[in-house]
Each structure stands twice: as C-alpha cells, then as structure tokens.
Amino acid sequence: SNMQHEKYYAPRIVSPQPNATYYRRLDRLSADEHGIRLAVAVTNRVKKVYWFMDNKLISERSPYADLLVNPAPGVHFITVLDDVGGIDRLRLNVIDFQPKININLPAQAEPRVSQ
DSSP states (O other), rough: OOGGOOOOOEEEEEOOOOTEEEEEOOOOOOOOOOOEEEEEEOOOOOOOOOEEEEEEEEEEETSOOOEEEEOSSSSEEEEEEESSSSSEEEEEEEEEOOOOOOOOOGGGGOOOOOO
C-alpha cells in the first residue's frame, strides 16, 4: 500500500487558536452550556489521538471527532498526542466575562411616551 510512502507530519491543533482568550458569557449561558471546540489536523495514517488538558488525559478518540471542553477560568495547556508519537500543544486563557452595568443612567435615557 502507499501508506508507508505518505509523508508524515506531526498533529496540529486547529481549534482553538494558540494563546486564544475565551470569554465565558455567564450573562447569556450557564457555565455548563459553554464549550470550546478542540480539533486537530493529522496525517491520514493516524487513527487515534489523545487529548490532554493541563497534562491530564481527557479523551482518546478518532482525530476526526472534535471534542468540546469547558475549562474553569484561568490559564490552561491543551496537548494532543497522535498514535505515532507526534505532539502539539498550546495555551488557552479562559475568563468569565463581566458585563459592565451602568447604574448612573442619565434622566433623558428614560423612554418618552408620545402624546
């Protein structure tokens, strides 16, 4: 088969972007409704990848099956390892978005009822 002759390249995380900052919108969704998609690009011969978050194995799956994670606020390191031994890793920042609420509304901001 041609599999042996196919050029191998290490896996590359395609989602999220490196050093991405993800804002959890807790004003719109509850914490457990959030999901950050983990996706990887691999060589055809790779049949399985292992996802780690903060050096802890979180999933073992086909490279074509994306994974949703919901990490707590803070800095996290995402690592993917393929079944050939190739590796990629990136840093992810998760922040709880705090909506700015202005309580000093000017009086003219109140709706007027037209006569």
